[in-house]
Amino acid sequence: MATPSRTHLVLIPSYNTGAKVYETVREARAQWCPVWVVVDGSNDGTAEGLQRMAQDDAGLRVWVLPRNQGKGSAVLHGLKAAQAAGFTHALTMDADGQHPAALIPSFMQASMRRPEAMILGKPVFDASAPLLRVRGRRISNGWTDLETLGAGVGDSLYGFRVYPVAALVAVMARQPWMRRFDFDTEAVVRLAWRGVKPVNIDAPVKYLKPEEGGVSHFRYGRDNVLLTWMHTRLVLEFVLRLPVLLLRRGLRRPPFQP
Known part of the structure; x- marks a missing residue:
């Protein structure tokens, strides 16, 4: 098992992912310590199973929320607890086996080299990726890219990332959104507005079939409406913020030298 870190932790929100969450947690624990799981109102019995795992593993902590509140809410619950415990950074990853646990150490090391940045996974798709999902994320x-003035966000939806905890908690405290599927995209946009630079690292993503234990809660109609509403809000706010964003960008540029 990995040596415990006092600054960086792995944070896994989980909702009705079935037995796959146990495999995900074991793989994450083999790479890092500590690993925290926030069970977002699951009713599939995994909350109890995860709590039993935590009883025998000091590097694993489990929170169980009384009802399903959405991915963003589950992440925020973990971030607040992490901040209270003195952690500065959190790597978020999905519980359904899509994200590469083997890359946790390299992402954490990148964050330690650039603690002021957000370390973003840039998905490398294989043949299992649904074409509609791939095209939709484009x-x-x-x-x-528009909303951040081309800040360099490699992918807006891939949730395998390392966030600066204090900055993200501050961003989420100021508005009521990004509590569900809209969390991943809105988090990078608002952090970019705050001046947090993205660092992109390629990472594979797997879309597991049901017979492989794959579980997806993405609903094309419902969640695309949510994303459309989110981008509408962000574009409107971007227009209002544009003078300030342009001023900040201008101030960061080095003076012209002939």
């Missing part, structure tokens, strides 16, 4: 990425 649209979201295009809007994100």
Whole structure:
């Protein structure tokens, strides 16, 4: 098992992912310590199973929320607890086996080299990736590029990332959104507005079939409406923020030298 870190932890929100969450947690624990799991109102019995795992593993902590509140809310619960415990950075990863636990150490090391930045996974798709999902994220990425003035966000939706805890908690405390599926995209946009630079690292993503234990709570209609509403809000706010963003960018540029 990995040596415990006092600054960086792995944070896994989980909702009705079935037995796959146990495999995900074991793989994460083999790479890092500590690992925290926030069970977001699951009713599939995994909350009890995870709590039993934690009883025998000092590097694993489990929170169980009384009802499903959404991915962003579950992450925020973990971030607040992490901040209270003195952690400065959190790597978020999904509980459903899509994200590469083997890359946790390299992402954490990148964060330690650049603690002021957000370390963003840039997905490398294989043949299992649904074409509709791949094409749909290109649209979201295009809007994100506009909203951040081309800040360099490699992918707006891939949730395998290391965030500066204090900055993200501050961002989420100031508005009521980004509590559900809209969390990943809105987090990088608002952090970029705050001046947190992205560092992109390629990472594979797997779309598991049901017979492989894959579970997806993404609903094309419902969640695309949510993303459309999110980008509408962000574009409107971006227009209002544009003078300040342009001023900040201008101030960061080095003076012209002939």
